[in-house]
Amino acid sequence: MSNPAIHLTLVLLLPLAGGILTYLSGQSMVRRTALVGMVPGLIAAGMLLFMSNDSSITIRFDWLPGHSLGWQVDHVSAVLIALVYFISFLVHLFSLHYLQHDPSIHRYFAKLGFFTTSMLGLLAADHLLLVFVFWELVGFSSYLLIGFWFSQEDKAKSAREAFMVNRVADAGLLIGVILMVMVLDQPFLSELSAVSSSPLVHLAGIGLLIGALGKSAQFPFFGWLPKAMAGPTPVSALIHAATMVAAGVYLLFRVVPVLSPLVMGLAAILGAVTALMAAIAALTQHDIKKVLAYSTISQLGYMVLGVGVGAYQASLFHLWTHAFFKAGLFMAAGAVIHYFHELRHDDHEFDGQDMRNMGGLRKVLPVTHLVYLLCGLALSGLPFFSGFLSKEGILSGAWIWASQTGLWAYVVTDMAFITAFLTPLYVGRQILLVFYGEPRTVVERLQGMEPLWKVKLPLLLLAIASVWVFSAINPFNPTGWWLNAYLFSNDIFRAPEGFDYIEKLTFGLSVVLSAGGLLVSYWYFRPSRSQAYSNAGVPQTWYGRLSYRGWFMAEVYAALAKVYDALVMLSAWFDRKVIDKAVNAVGVASVVLSKAAAIFDREIIDGLVNLMAWLANLVGRLFTGIQSGKVQHQLVWMMVVLLAILLWFQF
Numbered sequence: 001m002s003n004p005a006i007h008l009t010l011v012l013l014l015p016l017a018g019g020i021l022t023y024l025s026g027q028s029m030v031r032r033t034a035l036v037g038m039v040p041g042l043i044a045a046g047m048l049l050f051m052s053n054d055s056s057i058t059i060r061f062d063w064l065p066g067h068s069l070g071w072q073v074d075h076v077s078a079v080l081i082a083l084v085y086f087i088s089f090l091v092h093l094f095s096l097h098y099l100q101h102d103p104s105i106h107r108y109f110a111k112l113g114f115f116t117t118s119m120l121g122l123l124a125a126d127h128l129l130l131v132f133v134f135w136e137l138v139g140f141s142s143y144l145l146i147g148f149w150f151s152q153e154d155k156a157k158s159a160r161e162a163f164m165v166n167r168v169a170d171a172g173l174l175i176g177v178i179l180m181v182m183v184l185d186q187p188f189l190s191e192l193s194a195v196s197s198s199p200l201v202h203l204a205g206i207g208l209l210i211g212a213l214g215k216s217a218q219f220p221f222f223g224w225l226p227k228a229m230a231g232p233t234p235v236s237a238l239i240h241a242a243t244m245v246a247a248g249v250y251l252l253f254r255v256v257p258v259l260s261p262l263v264m265g266l267a268a269i270l271g272a273v274t275a276l277m278a279a280i281a282a283l284t285q286h287d288i289k290k291v292l293a294y295s296t297i298s299q300l301g302y303m304v305l306g307v308g309v310g311a312y313q314a315s316l317f318h319l320w321t322h323a324f325f326k327a328g329l330f331m332a333a334g335a336v337i338h339y340f341h342e343l344r345h346d347d348h349e350f351d352g353q354d355m356r357n358m359g360g361l362r363k364v365l366p367v368t369h370l371v372y373l374l375c376g377l378a379l380s381g382l383p384f385f386s387g388f389l390s391k392e393g394i395l396s397g398a399w400i401w402a403s404q405t406g407l408w409a410y411v412v413t414d415m416a417f418i419t420a421f422l423t424p425l426y427v428g429r430q431i432l433l434v435f436y437g438e439p440r441t442v443v444e445r446l447q448g449m450e451p452l453w454k455v456k457l458p459l460l461l462l463a464i465a466s467v468w469v470f471s472a473i474n475p476f477n478p479t480g481w482w483l484n485a486y487l488f489s490n491d492i493f494r495a496p497e498g499f500d501y502i503e504k505l506t507f508g509l510s511v512v513l514s515a516g517g518l519l520v521s522y523w524y525f526r527p528s529r530s531q532a533y534s535n536a537g538v539p540q541t542w543y544g545r546l547s548y549r550g551w552f553m554a555e556v557y558a559a560l561a562k563v564y565d566a567l568v569m570l571s572a573w574f575d576r577k578v579i580d581k582a583v584n585a586v587g588v589a590s591v592v593l594s595k596a597a598a599i600f601d602r603e604i605i606d607g608l609v610n611l612m613a614w615l616a617n618l619v620g621r622l623f624t625g626i627q628s629g630k631v632q633h634q635l636v637w638m639m640v641v642l643l644a645i646l647l648w649f650q651f
């Protein structure tokens with residue numbers, strides 16, 4: 001094996017090896033072994049960035065005669081591998097404190113290492129079959145993490161639901177992969193090229209799109225992500241912010257060359273619809289993690305929209321920035337939840353994730369408050385934060401696309417801009433309800449909560465990464481992403497000639513919408529009004545219930561499951577009453593025919609044979625009776641026979 005192959009193998013397997021070591025070492029050794037695979041892996045991932053600087057690292061190997069599989073690490077995958085390692089390292093570090101009292105913490109780190117390796121394999125895979133294999137491993141390992149507390153039936157059920165929804169979408173991905181590999185002969189991501197338009201090309205593209213929509217929790221599959229909040233909160237920072245859910249966007253980015261305009265347009269529509277629907281759903285949630293879950297769905301909708309309108313590089317930029325500020329929000333939410341768990345650990349009825357029980361936490365969790373504020377402003381898309389820069393490229397790209405597509409396409413753009421207003425609205429609502437106003441339950445400063453560097457370091461690093469300087473030098477220039485020159489050979493967000501005004505209008509409108517959303521949130525949820533929130537229940541209006549229940553996607557899935565069950569029952573009834581009876585009738589008919597054949601054979605066929613034998617025997621006996629054995633009698637019979645023959649020929 002060459003040096004790049006050995007290096008890539010280490011990068012891929014170190015998290016898994018560390019997880020296995022932690023599991024085998026047991027709970028008592030977790031603090032010493034949890035980071036064994038991550039620290040050298042993080043260093044190796046950084047080295048991989050330099051190794052792939054001049055040219056891509058490509059590794060091919062024979063699988064079957066005439067068929068080869070392969071890996072490739074180019075600039076994009078090298079950057080994302082480093083991103084996954086960085087976020088995973090921080091999650092490992094944060095989890096050491098978050099799960100320190102859990103007796104199964106060693107099992108948790110084993111599953112975390114398994115997931116990290118699966119995600120890294122997905123990013124490095126070049127052959128579509130390898131992509132599909134690691135795609136499924138990512139889904140399976142995330143199922144293990146979501147259902148980590150499987151002894152609690154509600155959490156185990158949530159893990160199963162999330163897993164099954166993804167499997168439905170993965171059926172579409174499998175169809176797309178089979179068509180790409182077996183029919184269109186385009187198995188390697190690095191060698192994809194545009195093919196002539198045909199029904200098979202459309203079908204392959206739609207299959208790939210369905211798989212991406214499922215993994216990235218887009219309509220109609222987004223109902224699984226709120227269910228996935230059943231897992232430990234640090235898991236959500238890794239899986240549901242920075243890695244797995246972004247895998248769908250990454251896949252679309254890779255297969256753009258073979259996506260037809262029909263599929264691209266469909267991606268744009270579904271991305272915008274999802275972004276708006278999820279933002280509306282986030283407005284009324286009481287669970288701190290569910291707000292972030294719907295927020296993640298909404299931001300992923302932006303990324304899918306960007307791919308659909310052709311601003312796929314801007315989508316990659318937003319994937320990058322979103323990984324930092326959303327992971328920071330999830331970890332900060334985890335710090336809040338952990339605080340209440342430590343404070344009210346004897347009260348099993350108390351819900352530490354319900355924002356109605358919070359308020360005033362900035363005084364007892366100052367670092368968490370600062371991190372939540374910075375990351376929340378980045379999510380809101382305000383200037384001087386990374387989210388503003390990355391979101392602008394998608395919004396302006398959608399506007400330009402609509403200008404070139406037709407009047408109907410402006411509906412897609414309008415949904416994107418409405419989402420840009422709703423995002424700071426639900427972010428401001430959450431920050432005000434959690435950290436400001438008077439406490440709606442008893443709070444106190446706990447010793448050893450935030451002073452731990454294992455808690456503060458990951459939070460502060462993610463908050464700092466959410467500021468604009470870690471994305472671009474100019475806080476108002478979305479085209480100045482500092483990774484632009486490394487990842488792409490051309491300017492990724494520059495508007496076509498004649499559309500420069502759209503960038504300026506997008507800039508101004510985005511600032512107004514973001515600031516307006518925050519002001520509206522302050523008006524409705526300012527500290528003086530926060531006490532009334534403790535009595536808030538399920539919204540009574542139809543639109544409030546629609547938002548609170550997440551567009552009733554869980555009910556839709558349940559209804560579809562009932563339809564499926566009904567079809568299964570109908571199929572079983574048809575099989576039992578029609579198919580089985582037909583088979584039984586054929587069996588009875590076969591028996592009847594066999595009996596009739598036996599009777600015919602015995603009475604007719606055998607009867608004729610026996611009759612001939614009986615007649616032959618009768619004739620024999622008759623002739624025996626006239627045969628005396630005397631010579632003169634034999635001569636007489638010879639003369640009779642001879643005379644008969646002569647008479648026969650005569651007449």
